[in-house]
Amino acid sequence: MRHDIHLEGFNVRLRPVRTADAAFITWLRNLDYVKGRVGDSAQSVRVQEAWLKAYFKRAGDYYFIVETLGGISLGTHGIYDVAGSSAEKGRHIMRPEVVAGLPNGILLIDYAFKKMRLTQIRSNCVSTNIPLHSLHRKCGFQRVGLKQAAQMIDGQPVDLVQYLLTAEDWAKVRDPLLPLANLAAAQVLDWEKTQSGRTQPWEENNKPTDSKPGYPVAGGEF
Numbered sequence: 025m026r027h028d029i030h031l032e033g034f035n036v037r038l039r040p041v042r043t044a045d046a047a048f049i050t051w052l053r054n055l056d057y058v059k060g061r062v063g064d065s066a067q068s069v070r071v072q073e074a075w076l077k078a079y080f081k082r083a084g085d086y087y088f089i090v091e092t093l094g095g096i097s098l099g100t101h102g103i104y105d106v107a108g109s110s111a112e113k114g115r116h117i118m119r120p121e122v123v124a125g126l127p128n129g130i131l132l133i134d135y136a137f138k139k140m141r142l143t144q145i146r147s148n149c150v151s152t153n154i155p156l157h158s159l160h161r162k163c164g165f166q167r168v169g170l171k172q173a174a175q176m177i178d179g180q181p182v183d184l185v186q187y188l189l190t191a192e193d194w195a196k197v198r199d200p201l202l203p204l205a206n207l208a209a210a211q212v213l214d215w216e217k218t219q220s221g222r223t224q225p226w227e228e229n230n231k232p233t234d235s236k237p238g239y240p241v242a243g244g245e246f
Contacts, residue, residue, distance in 0.1 A: 025085050031135055034127030034209035035216075038088040038101060041079075045089050046072040048097045051226035057120055060177060061153040087115065090128045092216045096224065098124050101132055109143040111136065116156075122215040127205045129163060130198065137191045144190045150175065151183040164197040165189045 031038040041049075050066040052058065066072040079087060084106035090099040099118035103111050113132065118125045136142045147165060149156045165187040173181035 025082050026080050027086055029086060029088075029135070031088075031128075031131040032093070033131050034124075034205050035093055035212045036098065036124050036127050036131070036209070037091050037093055038128055038131055039091065041076065041087040041089050041100070043073055043076050045097070046076060047226045048089070048224075049100060052099065052117055052119060055120065058117055061150055061156070062117060063150075063175060063177065084111075088128075088132070090118065090124065092212060094216055096216060096219055097226075098122060098212075099128070101128055103132060103136055103140075103145070105146075106140070106142075109141065110146060111140070111142055112146045112148070114147060122212055123208050124212050125159060125208075126163075126201065127208050127212070129159070130201060130205055133163070133189070133194060134198075137194060142191070144188055147187040147189070148174075148184040149187060150177070151185055157185065160187050160189075162197075163189065163201065164193040166193070 027040055029038075029040065046066075046069045050069050050072045053062065053066045066075070079085060082104075085102070085104040087102040087104070088100065089097055090101055091097050097119075100115050101113075102115035103113050104115075105112040113136070116125065116129065133145065136145055147160060148171070149160060151170075166189070167185060168188045169186035171184040171186065174184040175182050
């Protein structure tokens with residue numbers, strides 16, 4: 025849905041997604057390291073634009089672009105299916121050459137518990153997305169179930185691991201995560217300096233491109 029929430033900290037910003045972000049999202053979801061770890065990738069910019077058009081009409085769905093303070097897109101994140109004091113968190117995909125998953129994760133979880141007054145956050149993780157499982161555990165999520173063959177990815181059924189984070193568990197782990205988040209914030213700032221004057225990959229053309237060989241799986245979906 026259309027919203028005006030902006031979150032900022034750790035040298036990153038979460039802002040509302042726009043139709044103009046379709047090219048970036050398409051590029052991001054078609055990176056090699058993303059495929060097989062999240063739902064089927066956007067087929068084209070046009071398809072992604074159509075998806076966003078429908079998204080803008082949905083209630084209880086908050087979709088964000090994660091970017092540097094200078095406005096370079098880093099990834100996506102969202103919280104949706106809000107039902108009372110519970111909601112689901114997902115669509116957390118970060119470009120691999122900069123580690124910024126934890127900082128924006130903290131910002132969004134803080135907002136969900138403090139401003140949205142949620143008491144719990146749900147998450148469904150593709151069974152093959154190992155980095156996401158690790159990050160969930162680090163941030164206090166507890167595994168609560170498994171949906172077998174619950175989602176199709178590239179024509180194949182995959183399992184979804186169900187996680188739950190309560191406000192009480194988040195309060196226990198949040199502060200110990202801050203040193204790691206501050207380290208990531210410094211890395212984001214250093215990386216942003218290397219991008220001065222550079223054209224970003226999705227700006228060169230609107231065709232999905234793969235990440236460069238040798239990039240580690242850093243950030244990932246969270």
